[in-house]
Amino acid sequence: MHEQPEAARLALHNYESSLGCFPFGVLLNAPNATGGCPVMYRHTAQAFLLSTIEQGNLHNSINFSLGAYNPENITSYSTKVTSYVCPSDLPATAQVGFSQGSYAGMAGTTELWRYGYGYGGYNADICGKIVGNGTFLINRTRKISELIDGTSSTVVMGETSRFRNEPASLNNFWTAGDWYFDGIGNGVRSAAIAYSTVKINAPAHSDVVYSYIDGMGPFNWFLDPKAQTYGQFGFRSLHPGGANFLMGDGSVKFLKETMAIKDFWALSTIGSGELIPGDAY
Numbered sequence: 001m002h003e004q005p006e007a008a009r010l011a012l013h014n015y016e017s018s019l020g021c022f023p024f025g026v027l028l029n030a031p032n033a034t035g036g037c038p039v040m041y042r043h044t045a046q047a048f049l050l051s052t053i054e055q056g057n058l059h060n061s062i063n064f065s066l067g068a069y070n071p072e073n074i075t076s077y078s079t080k081v082t083s084y085v086c087p088s089d090l091p092a093t094a095q096v097g098f099s100q101g102s103y104a105g106m107a108g109t110t111e112l113w114r115y116g117y118g119y120g121g122y123n124a125d126i127c128g129k130i131v132g133n134g135t136f137l138i139n140r141t142r143k144i145s146e147l148i149d150g151t152s153s154t155v156v157m158g159e160t161s162r163f164r165n166e167p168a169s170l171n172n173f174w175t176a177g178d179w180y181f182d183g184i185g186n187g188v189r190s191a192a193i194a195y196s197t198v199k200i201n202a203p204a205h206s207d208v209v210y211s212y213i214d215g216m217g218p219f220n221w222f223l224d225p226k227a228q229t230y231g232q233f234g235f236r237s238l239h240p241g242g243a244n245f246l247m248g249d250g251s252v253k254f255l256k257e258t259m260a261i262k263d264f265w266a267l268s269t270i271g272s273g274e275l276i277p278g279d280a281y
Helices: 005-019 045-052 056-061 113-119 225-229 261-268
Strands: 103-106 155-159 178-181 188-191 242-247 252-256
Touching: 005 045, 045 056, 113 178, 155 252
Parallel strands: none
Antiparallel strands: 103 155, 155 242, 178 188, 242 252
16 A cells, blocks of 8 residues: 555546546445345445455456355455565465455444444435445445545555464455454454554454443444454554555555544544644644
8 A cells, every 4th residue: 555555546536537436445335126135245345345455356356246155256355466465475375266465445433243243223225324524334335425524534445464473274254254263262253354443553352242232222332442453453563663544545554553532533434524734643
């Protein structure tokens, strides 16, 4: 991302200019003719953006009417895309149907996974998912005009590399968006989108229960200090002292892990209205 900020900016803005919106954070499912949502697609923003980063052939090889894990898409999703891997990130364990990724869309401070799987009964037109306060959502797209805090003041993507000292595993990938048990003792992990609720470079939390969300609800969980420690839901890098983030105007900012969490929240949301001094980050 930080090595090719112009490419990242052009990818998002060419997509938005062409289709009138940014891509889905995750297209998890969509209503069918009878109003049900039976198919789990799991296609990510990175998959939709392929055609804008000179990966048109790979984009065209993906059958978006089928799920990311469908056998027809396994070969496509096994392809390494260099632009999606930060050079400082360590190699991940290879597996057919997955390709390493080091970045995620900014979901803001509203928790989308737990309640979006039917716990809250939210928006039926997007299969019960929540419309959060970040740029990238599940089953819904955003227009650039919705970034009312201003594109230069809104984080749209950030680094989600391997944790420091984390063993190689199949955990960081761009090919499917979901939350899942990571298999190495860190509980549930988010893929394709991440939250500013969590402090930058926070370590993974071993707690596998959901009390940190259930006790507060999806719109207030960020107010629980414990939620700030769940690194597997946040942004992280192998750079010392912080991580790189793409802003809505295409600029790239290195945000310090020591920045005030409230300032990080403000930068991550599309319309919170806070004024953040430049020296805050």
